[in-house]
Amino acid sequence: MLRRGQTPAALLFLAPFLITTAVFFFYAFGRAIYYSFTDFNLFNDPRLIGVKPYADVLGDPSFRRALANSLVFAVITTTLQTVGALLMAVALNTRIRGMGFFRSAWYMPSITSSVVITLIFLWLFQRRGVANYLITQWQAFQPLILTFLGVLAAAQVAQVLWERSRRLPAGWLDPALAATSALLAVAVTAALAWTGVVAAREVPPFDYQYFADRWISVGGVRVLSVPMLVVIIQNTFTTIPTLMLFFLAGLQNIPGALYEAADIDGATPWQKLTRVTVPMLRPVTFYVITVGRIGTMQMFDQVAVIGSAAPGDTLITLAYYVYSNTFKAGAAPVNMASAGAIILALIILVMVAAQRRFFPSEAP
Template identity: 30%
Template sequence: MKSRDPQRQEGAGWLFVTPAIIVLGLFLIAPIGMALWVSLSDWTGRGSPISTDVNFVGTENYSALLAEPGLARQDLMISFRNTFYYVVGVVPLQTVLALSLAVLVNGRFLRGRTFFRTAFYFPSVVSSVAISLLFLFLFAGSGAINNVLAWFGVNGPNWFQDSRGLIHIFGDSIGIWSISDPPSWLTDPSVMGMSFWQWSAGPSVALSAIMMQVIWTTAGTFMLMFLAALQDLPLDVEEAAIVDGASKWQRFMNVTVPHLRPTILLVVTLGFIGTWQVFDQMYVMTQGGPAKTTLTPAYLSYQAAFTNGNWGQGAAIAFILFALIFILTTVQRWLMRDKYEWAQKKADRRLRRQQRRQHRETVNELQRKAQSS
């Protein structure tokens, strides 16, 4: 009887999802378990990680990375510092650029609208490897960028060989400190094996070039998301604002931006998740150099395992990065949560709780009645 029930499709249902379960299970879930084991072991890359020659070392790999002073911890801290500056630079700028481009090409009567949209979006569908080669050429010592800078009398740096931090350069140029002879109040105190001076370097010139590349590339994708949201903008509100005599800028800040809030949240969240994972550009362009200023956790993890054969540490870095991305996106979602939405959810929950309580009470009462009768 059960198998004839047209409402139930047990067999077909499971059959349809089986390929997905096998592939995702075998190449996603199981490997995570395996990597967790490797991160707790001393496997050197020879033979199977699940053999008797491999020893369980507990949290040794993690403590070498996070607790004990040494090269492993210093490299990880350098990669965190680099990525921090990278994220802080890229996420806001790509969001603002994407929104600006979207507003620019949103006009209904704009001539050549399709051309501009295509031009802005195209780089985000091109392979990061191809774009990286292009930017290596553009930012070369005698490349296009430095040629343009020369028009304005600026002597461009040797971008990908320059490890000086932007904050250091800025401080040097306004005379707070000298890069060649940093003050001891910054070089002496140290946190996690790195001096204040090193922590406060800012993104290096090399990293800034990569940041510009990434902003340029990804803005197109986010522009499309903003465009979709802009097209949903209710016209009557806009019209009301015009009648009220609001200026274009006022209308943008007070009507458009609040309407785009969910999209901004989405773009910033996706930006965070994407930027913390940056890997391709480092692999193709700089291999972490110069002076480790483009080292990122993702690249460090790859390097530790595949180049240096330190699989335990490589896997441990991957898990630390995973945890970090998870925590940061949760915090960021919480910080940027919509207060109104939040209040509504809370009210909803209270209502449901109330209903449940009422329901429970009714049931209890009915039971009592049933028992007493």
């Protein structure tokens, strides 16, 4: 509890935060609400016109496409990054030598500039980028790769069956047997390649335009564009390490006695993950999903950096729709941009409220 003499000092230290919040949140939000009911276009005096800007926004095909893109992006990305962050946290929660290095290395994408990573992904997915090059190499060396995998699988199955016939415990993924199978597969593949039985083949360069007007459709309805799929991959790659830290902190608070009891009951690793880890991490999962959904619904920077490299409707999101309407050349429809921003805020609010209502955060 603050004493009377400490209150001015506390307010002084809080002043920068309070002023920033008041100006750039409350004032800006209030102005956006006001502009959403006017005819403001940056060059005129605002005049109240009722809900017409909202009707114009809802009737705008670009807004409907932006809404669909944002919802699809939010659902897919939030799912992928939540599952990926959980699995990565479980993997990094083990106590083995060098784990500190791997934790730091896997966190690097989260502290790298999203603009830089977007430019890297633009380079990776060009027509002559790394992605098409790797696919070309896969097609060229497919006979050798399939031979290696076939011999590997056959050798592993043969060794496991042999060990079990001798009444020895052997799993299908036994590391020692897998190492022997891999060495045998390398030797057989090399011998077949040296004798000319199996060889790489000549194939034309794989030519696919990832940032073209290409769509994944369901029942004739455009659901997900290929450029948006690239952005989903990038966003998942950069966000998983940050969310992994929350899961990792939650894993530290799960009592070890629960896992010991599961071991006594003969639970498998999958059963321990689904019956112990996931239920105990429900509060953390609720927070991760909430933060992830809000962030994905507000996704802007990747679309802005890619810009004209992809057709507009393939990547437009609600946040970019608001930005593009605010900074259009000439008399920009700021009233429509403000209405779009308010609709985006309401959508996020409804999504969070529904999550709190139907998916409680309390652990069992």
